[in-house]
Amino acid sequence: MASRVFRSSLGLASRLRPAASFVPCQTRAFAASSRNMSAPFYSFEPEGPTVKTDIPGPRAKAAIAELDQVFDTRSLNMLVDYQKSSGNYIADPDGNVLLDVYAQIASIPIGYNNPTLLKAARSDDMINGLINRPALGNFPPEDWASVLKTGILKVAPKGLDQVFTAMAGSDANETAYKAAFMWRRQQDRGGHHVEFTEEELASSMRNEAPGASQSLSILSFKTGFHGRLFGSLSTTRSKPIHKLDIPAFDWPQATFPLLKYPLEEHAAENAAAEQAALQEVEHLLTTYRVPPCAVIVEPIQSEGGDNHASAAFFRGLREVTRKHNVLLIVDEVQTGVGATGRFWAHEHWDLPHPPDMVTFSKKAQTAGYYFGNPELRPNKPYRQFNTWMGDPARALLFRAIIQEIERLDLVANTARVGDYLYGKLEALAKQYPGQFDNLRGKGMGTFIAFDNPRRDEFLLRAKKFGVNIGGSGQSAVRLRPMLIFQEKHADLLVEALEKIVKSF
Amino acid sequence: MASRVFRSSLGLASRLRPAASFVPCQTRAFAASSRNMSAPFYSFEPEGPTVKTDIPGPRAKAAIAELDQVFDTRSLNMLVDYQKSSGNYIADPDGNVLLDVYAQIASIPIGYNNPTLLKAARSDDMINGLINRPALGNFPPEDWASVLKTGILKVAPKGLDQVFTAMAGSDANETAYKAAFMWRRQQDRGGHHVEFTEEELASSMRNEAPGASQSLSILSFKTGFHGRLFGSLSTTRSKPIHKLDIPAFDWPQATFPLLKYPLEEHAAENAAAEQAALQEVEHLLTTYRVPPCAVIVEPIQSEGGDNHASAAFFRGLREVTRKHNVLLIVDEVQTGVGATGRFWAHEHWDLPHPPDMVTFSKKAQTAGYYFGNPELRPNKPYRQFNTWMGDPARALLFRAIIQEIERLDLVANTARVGDYLYGKLEALAKQYPGQFDNLRGKGMGTFIAFDNPRRDEFLLRAKKFGVNIGGSGQSAVRLRPMLIFQEKHADLLVEALEKIVKSF
Known part of the structure; x- marks a missing residue:
C-alpha cells in the first residue's frame, strides 16, 4: 500500500538517553507562529504525525500474532513502541507516529517519555520504592508521611485531608464502598465504641446478615462506570459486555440526566431532566429494598458516553445525600488530575459541602480515595487493609507529575x-x-x-489520518488529550477530524 | 532503656550506591564456618541483628505520629528505613536492624536492596515501563510477548501456558472468578458461539438474572483467605474482622481438614478428616442452593493459620472438581515463587491433571492468573478487561527475580x-x-x-531479640523467610526463638 507521510518526522525518536538530551524548554519567549499560540513545553516531540503503513503494519501484525499465543489480543487497538513515543505522540513498530488524544484510556498525564518523569524514575527514591516494596499498612517507609504530603495529599480536594491508597480505579472505589458500609453500620450500632455482637461475628463468616451487611447498598447511575471487580461492577451500568455472566449485588441505579445539545437551546428541558433525576435518587434513597449508604457518581460519565450534568445537578445531589445521611463518593478516576481545566472536575460545582470521598487513579498513575471525616476510619485496625495498599513507586511518580503540572501550569493550559x-x-x-x-x-x-453516526469507522479512519482517538458509549468520539496538549496539537487534531469526515 | 546489641553491625548500610559496590558473591568457595553451611549469597548483609532501642524508638514514634495525621497507622507494625535494609535484614529509623522472617507479609523474594533488582530497576526497559504506563489490553508494548515469555510465563505451572495479568492478589482471584463464571455460562448456553439473549443483555444492566449469574457461586474453604474486595472477600473465611459489615455473596464454604500434629501420630484421624472434607465438597457442589462453578483453595492456608493438607487431599479435590465439571483455582498468592521448596506449592501434589487456574502475587511483585484451556478466554473481547491490566514495570521486576532465583538456585536452597x-x-x-x-x-x-499460647506477646518480644516475625490465624507464629535465607540465618532465628520462650 502507499505510505502516507503528512510531514517529515523529525526522527528524534525519544530513545532513553541521559536526561540532558531532553532539555525542557526553559523559555516561554519562543516565537510563536500564527498557528502555534504557545511555545512548546518540550523540544523533543515530532512536528506532526507520520503514517507509513496500515495500522497494524507488517511488524505489528507479526508481534500481535506472537502475543496472542499467550495473551488475549482481541481488544488490542495498537501495538506500541513506547521508547519511540514522545510527548503527545505515540509510535508503533512500523514507524507510524500518531498524535495521541486517547492517551492510554485517559491515563497519560504529561506525555510519553516526559523528561521530568525520566529523572524521577532514575532517582534513588524511586529505585528504593521499586525494589523494596513495602506492605504499607504494616511496614511503611519512614518518609511515607512526607511522600504523601508532598504528593498525593498536596493536591487533595478541598475539605479532604486523608487518603487510603490503592492500586487502580476498581479497588479505589471498592475500598471507598467498604468505608461507607462500615461507617453506616457503626452509626446504626450507636458509634465507634460499640462492640460487634457474637451473632454478627459468627454470621459474617457465613456471608450472612447481620454480620455481612446484606441490607445496605451503593446507589449508582445508569450509564455510569466504576470498575469491573465484583463490587465496583455492581455499580457499573455502562454496557452489558462489562456485566454479563458476573454475579452482582442487588443495588439500585438512578437515571443520569442525559442532556440535550446545544445546551442553550434546551435549558428548560435539561433542567427538568436533572430535577427528575434528583427526585429519582431521593425516591431510591428512601424506598429501595436495600437502602443505599452511599451514592457514587462520575463528574462526567466517561466510559458511558461522555454524559455531562450541570453544577446545579451535582449541588442538588450533595444536598439530597446530606439530607438522608448518605455518603457522596465522587469517582474522579477519569476526570481527575487536570483534564477538565480544574485539578478535580468537581471543583467546577462550587459545592457548599465537599464530597465525603473522592476516588482517583489513571492520570495519577496510582490510586486511592481521599476523605476528611475521621469517622470514615473504621473503628478498628485491619478492617480496611491489604498487603500492599498501593505502590510507593507509583506514588512517587504521581508526585513528580504534580510537580511538572505546577511548573508548567498545565491545568490552566488545559483550560485554555x-x-x-x-x-x-x-x-x-x-x-x-x-x-x-x-x-x-x-x-x-x-x-x-x-x-x-459511523463512530467505529470514524475511529479506525482517524489512524489513517495520523490521530489515535478513543470512543465511549454507543456513538461518542471522546477526546482525552494529555495536559501538555497545546494549540498546535489542537490544530492538527481538527485538521485530521475534518479529513475523516470528508473521507466518508 | 538499655540498648541491646547482639553483635556488632557491620555498619554497611545498603544505601543506594552504584551497583558495583554491591557485588554479588561470585564464588561459592567461600570458607564456610562450622555454623555457616553455605557461602553467603551477598556480601552486604550485616552479620546479625542490632537492637538499639525499643521498637518503635523515638525517631519512629515521631514519624508515626506525623503519618497518623493523614494515614491510618493502627495496623502499623514497624516503621522502616528501606534504604538501610539489606538482604534478610530490615532496618528502622532508630538504628535497629532485625532479621526479617515476615518479609512484608511474605512478599519480598530475594532480599532488600538486592543488587540484581537494583540493576533491573536502573535499566532502560524498567524506566520505560514506569514512565510510559500502557493500557495493556489496548496498547501493549511491542515486546510484551517477550516480556511475558522470558518472565511471568517462563515459570508458568505445568500445563498452563497463558496468563491474564493483574495488580494484586485480590484482583488476580476476582478476575479468575470472572473467567470461571463466563466459562460455565458459555457451556450452559451451548458454546462460545451462542449469542446472548435480549433478556440477558437487559437484565445484566439491572444486576438481575439471567444476565447477571446470580445462580452460580465460588466454593471456598473455611479459614481460607483470598482477598478483601467484594468477590474475593466473599470467599475469604479467615477472621470476622476481615468481613464484618461488608455485603457478601451467598457462596458456600467447605471445611478445610485441620490436621493434628505430629502427623505421624494422627495418620488415620487426619486421613479421615480429609476424606470427610472431600465428601463435604462433593455434597456442596451437588446440592448447594447456588451451585459452584469453581473451587478455590490455598495449598497452605496462610492468613488462616498455616493449615496444611496432604497431597492426597488435593489430588482428591482435583478429582471431585473434574467429576462435577467444576474448575479448580489454586491460590498461590502466598505459597508461590519458591518458599515451599518448589516454585509452586501445588507441585508437591503430583496432580494427574493441572489446576484450571493458578493465581499469583506477593513474591512475584506483580499478579495475575495462569490458565491453559482456551475456553477460559471469554467468547468476546472486553469481557475480561480493565485499563491497566497489570503493570509492566512490576512484570519486569518479576523477570529479574526469576533470573536471580535461577542463577542462585534459590528454590533448592529454600528446600534445603x-x-x-x-x-x-x-x-x-x-x-x-x-x-x-x-x-x-x-x-x-x-x-x-x-x-x-502467648502468640501476640511472642511476636512483640521477637523484636527485642532481633527478629521480625508475623502471625497467622488465632495462635500461629508463621515463618516466611525470603528465598535467600540460609543456614546461618536459621541459626540466628532459632537462637532468638529460644531466647523468647526462655524470657516467658
Missing part, C-alpha cells in the same frame, strides 16, 4: 487549549452537519466529545 | 534450608514443651509455622 479546541470544533460542527453531533464539554478543558 | 530449620525447631519443640505446638511445614521449604 480546551476552549480553543472547543471553538474550532463548534465551527466544524456547523460546517459538517450530522458529523459532530451533541458536541459537549464546553468550559471543561479538553474533556470534549461528540457523536458520529 | 527449610529442612535444616525444621530439624532445629523439632529439637526446640522437644526442649520447650507447649511453646512450639503443632510444628508444621515439614518438607515444605521454609514455609513453617507453630502455635504458641
